[in-house]
Amino acid sequence: MLPQFMISRRRFIKSSAAAGALGLAGAGLPLGAARAAEATIGFIYVGPKDDFGYNQAHAEGAAFLKTLEGVSIVEEENVPETVDVQKTMESMINLDGATLIFPTSFGYFDPHMLAMAAKFPDIQFRHCGGMWTEGKHPKNTGSYFGYIGQGQYLNGIVAGHTSKSKKIGFVAAKPIPQVLLNINSFLLGARAVDPAITCQVIFTGEWSLAVKEAEATNALIDQGVDVVTCHVDSPKVVVETAAGRGAFVCGYHANQAPLAPEKYLTGAEWNWANVYKMYVEKLLAGEDLPNFTRGGLADGFVKMSPLGPAVTETARTQFDDTLAEIMKGGFSVIKGPLKNNKGDVVAAEGQSFPETAPELEGMDYLVEGVVGSTS
Amino acid sequence: MTDIASRPAPGFQSPALSAALEWLARRAEGVVIPLAALVVGMALFSVFIALIGKSPTQLYELMWRGGFGSWFSIQNTLSRAAPLLLAALCVALPARLGLVVIGGEGAIVLGGVAAAAVAVPLAGAPSFVGIALMGIAAMLAGGLWIGAVGALRHYRAVNETISSLLMAYIAIALMNHLVEGPLRDPASLNKPSTHTIDPAFVVGPIPGMDVHWGLVVGIVACVAAWVLIEKTRWGFAARIAGGNVRAAQVQGLAVGPLIVGFCALAGGFAGLAGMIEVSAVQGNANGSLAAGYGYTGILVAFLARQNPLAIIPVAILLGGIDASGGLLQRRMDLPDATVQVLQGMIFLVILVSDTLYGRFKAFNPDLWKRSA
Numbered sequence: 031m032l033p034q035f036m037i038s039r040r041r042f043i044k045s046s047a048a049a050g051a052l053g054l055a056g057a058g059l060p061l062g063a064a065r066a067a068e069a070t071i072g073f074i075y076v077g078p079k080d081d082f083g084y085n086q087a088h089a090e091g092a093a094f095l096k097t098l099e100g101v102s103i104v105e106e107e108n109v110p111e112t113v114d115v116q117k118t119m120e121s122m123i124n125l126d127g128a129t130l131i132f133p134t135s136f137g138y139f140d141p142h143m144l145a146m147a148a149k150f151p152d153i154q155f156r157h158c159g160g161m162w163t164e165g166k167h168p169k170n171t172g173s174y175f176g177y178i179g180q181g182q183y184l185n186g187i188v189a190g191h192t193s194k195s196k197k198i199g200f201v202a203a204k205p206i207p208q209v210l211l212n213i214n215s216f217l218l219g220a221r222a223v224d225p226a227i228t229c230q231v232i233f234t235g236e237w238s239l240a241v242k243e244a245e246a247t248n249a250l251i252d253q254g255v256d257v258v259t260c261h262v263d264s265p266k267v268v269v270e271t272a273a274g275r276g277a278f279v280c281g282y283h284a285n286q287a288p289l290a291p292e293k294y295l296t297g298a299e300w301n302w303a304n305v306y307k308m309y310v311e312k313l314l315a316g317e318d319l320p321n322f323t324r325g326g327l328a329d330g331f332v333k334m335s336p337l338g339p340a341v342t343e344t345a346r347t348q349f350d351d352t353l354a355e356i357m358k359g360g361f362s363v364i365k366g367p368l369k370n371n372k373g374d375v376v377a378a379e380g381q382s383f384p385e386t387a388p389e390l391e392g393m394d395y396l397v398e399g400v401v402g403s404t405s
Numbered sequence: 406m407t408d409i410a411s412r413p414a415p416g417f418q419s420p421a422l423s424a425a426l427e428w429l430a431r432r433a434e435g436v437v438i439p440l441a442a443l444v445v446g447m448a449l450f451s452v453f454i455a456l457i458g459k460s461p462t463q464l465y466e467l468m469w470r471g472g473f474g475s476w477f478s479i480q481n482t483l484s485r486a487a488p489l490l491l492a493a494l495c496v497a498l499p500a501r502l503g504l505v506v507i508g509g510e511g512a513i514v515l516g517g518v519a520a521a522a523v524a525v526p527l528a529g530a531p532s533f534v535g536i537a538l539m540g541i542a543a544m545l546a547g548g549l550w551i552g553a554v555g556a557l558r559h560y561r562a563v564n565e566t567i568s569s570l571l572m573a574y575i576a577i578a579l580m581n582h583l584v585e586g587p588l589r590d591p592a593s594l595n596k597p598s599t600h601t602i603d604p605a606f607v608v609g610p611i612p613g614m615d616v617h618w619g620l621v622v623g624i625v626a627c628v629a630a631w632v633l634i635e636k637t638r639w640g641f642a643a644r645i646a647g648g649n650v651r652a653a654q655v656q657g658l659a660v661g662p663l664i665v666g667f668c669a670l671a672g673g674f675a676g677l678a679g680m681i682e683v684s685a686v687q688g689n690a691n692g693s694l695a696a697g698y699g700y701t702g703i704l705v706a707f708l709a710r711q712n713p714l715a716i717i718p719v720a721i722l723l724g725g726i727d728a729s730g731g732l733l734q735r736r737m738d739l740p741d742a743t744v745q746v747l748q749g750m751i752f753l754v755i756l757v758s759d760t761l762y763g764r765f766k767a768f769n770p771d772l773w774k775r776s777a
Contacts, residue, residue: 078740078741079740104735105734105735106731106734106735106741107734107740107741108741109731110693110696110697111693111696112682112686112687112693112696113484113485113487113617113686114485114696114727116484117481117484117485117728117731118731120477120481121471121477121481121728121731121732122731122735124477125470125471125477125732126735136595136596137596137691137692137693140688141686141687141688159595204585204597206594206595206596206597207594207595208595235578235581236581236692391594392594405586
């Protein structure tokens with residue numbers, strides 16, 4: 031059944047391309063009429079679809095949608111956050127008849143997606159990043175995002191059990207709130223195992239800068255770090271460099287186990303297939319799409335990579351117990367007493383911030399035990 | 406080519422027709438050779454596409470539709486071509502002095518930052534004042550940056566290709582520092598940006614089109630640069646210095662100021678491209694300013710053989726390839742790298758075709774009479 035469906039979809043695209051050549055598309059009719067039964071959904075990625083990272087995580091979600099009946103997926107990769115992405119959205123609407131578009135990069139939101147949303151009020155736009163605000167942004171737009179910090183906390187637990195040197199490392203892109211929460215969560219996870227562990231962080235300054243990521247990884251390992259994780263668009267370079275130097279790695283964004291099967295411990299992965307499925311089911315049922323959606327491990331927005339062969343039995347037990355605790359909901363990684371690495375109190379005794387706490391969205395500190403600076 | 410060569414010898418024609426033919430033949434070379442190279446490059450690419458099991462005819466049909474086949478596609482192409490015009494001038498102007506400047510990206514990002522920085526205190530000022538001052542600030546920033554490359558070249562003998570490229574990295578780092586530090590809008594948490602400019606300072610679309618005024622600015626700049634190089638004494642002096650610096654110095658030409666001045670103007674154009682990105686597209690300065698226009702501009706300038714007028718069609722061609730690239734990905738399931746392979750092939754064939762100039766009798770009327 032499935033292969034047949036695939037073939038018919040390809041044929042359909044071919045025939046609609048041919049029809050377009052005859053001038054249908056030129057007349058401004060986006061082939062929409064011919065596709066009444068089918069919904070066309072556009073995905074736009076800022077990097078390559080197979081980057082073992084941020085973009086691959088979204089592309090895996092899109093690939094899952096391709097297995098559903100009644101939807102047709104169009105994808106474009108390596109689209110910069112300039113007028114290019116505006117034109118890509120417009121082209122998907124005008125030439126492909128897309129009615130729902132997922133521009134997946136953070137920088138696509140303002141002004142690019144908002145400009146297109148104003149121009150095409152009948153088209154739905156959902157953006158990954160959590161910036162949509164009621165009353166401020168149009169109703170045909172929206173945001174979805176996941177709380178992945180707890181995934182980094184679980185990474186930290188496994189890292190804490192695995193590290194012999196009691197030094198773990200983090201290669202980070204920019205000192206922005208989302209990244210800082212991940213770094214802090216990773217260290218706090220490790221400290222839940224052994225409070226003597228420290229985490230060295232290096233910021234590369236860019237989301238995708240392979241040379242600096244390799245340099246940072248090497249520098250961490252030269253300083254005695256033996257478990258590394260990261261928050262950059264594509265963890266591929268960090269994972270391969272670290273494993274090549276004999277260090278263990280925890281993944282991020284997607285599953286990087288194929289890159290280092292022996293050295294890969296676990297990883298915090300997005301589970302976008304789940305989120306995209308929700309949108310598409312609502313779209314096909316003719317319901318309104320939610321404007322603001324968020325969730326973490328407990329909500330199926332985030333998942334953990336299967337534990338690797340190097341993970342010990344004690345590590346596995348603590349990992350499983352903590353995961354079970356998180357799945358109950360309301361788990362707080364950031365809780366008092368907690369100081370930042372300059373000695374100031376960031377959470378008093380008894381104070382705790384669950385992942386939904388708005389305070390976390392403005393995080394501007396590194397916790398005690400993280401070696402590094404935000405500026 | 407052969408139809409011109411096989412015409413009867415000029416002696417048998419009226420002098421006016423003969424003169425017209427000669428005029429045409431001399432100019433045809435610069436059009437026919439690049440066009441032929443383009444066709445050869447695309448033919449080679451067809452082989453590549455056929456080898457990976459896709460249909461070249463479908464590919465070119467989609468490229469036509471995506472790049473030029475409808476009013477929407479044409480506007481899409483022109484939008485993408487707009488920043489390339491000014492970026493390419495940053496390469497083409499120094500090239501006439503024999504300099505290979507490849508760091509236009511640095512001038513673009515600094516131009517953008519400068520424009521955004523002056524826009525903040527100007528908020529509330531009349532529209533034209535704001536836009537003019539943003540443009541001036543951007544041109545100054547870009548001009549200083551590439552002007553410094555020229556000065557390093559002339560007065561300190563630093564290779565301009567290397568220095569401009571390295572300075573582009575410094576410029577991007579400087580932009581990141583300013584955008585994430587002193588100029589940051591505190592509300593821009595996860596995507597550090599400067600404060601958004603006053604809506605009055607936004608350069609809007611050209612009436613009747615969905616393309617911003619940057620396209621017109623780019624075309625005017627290309628024409629002005631052509632006039633400067635071909636029709637003024639400064640351009641003449643620059644061409645002499647580009648041909649032979651020693652000869653120019655012997656003639657008493659001020660080569661140093663010429664080099665610095667042309668580089669500064671080139672950088673100014675690139676800076677202006679950054680200002681237009683901020684004003685017409687982004688609304689503030691942020692990391693997305695480093696979108697690679699400066700590097701694509703190198704390709705455009707070389708394909709245009711450093712001729713400012715030729716930059717216009719070449720930029721539109723590359724804008725069209727870029728615009729259709731998305732459709733190729735979506736309809737033929739080809740990776741984005743396909744478009745880069747095509748660009749690479751065309752670039753290579755056009756560079757190779759440089760060796761063909763002066764080899765065809767058809768383009769050289771002086772040779773017609775000899776054989777007649």
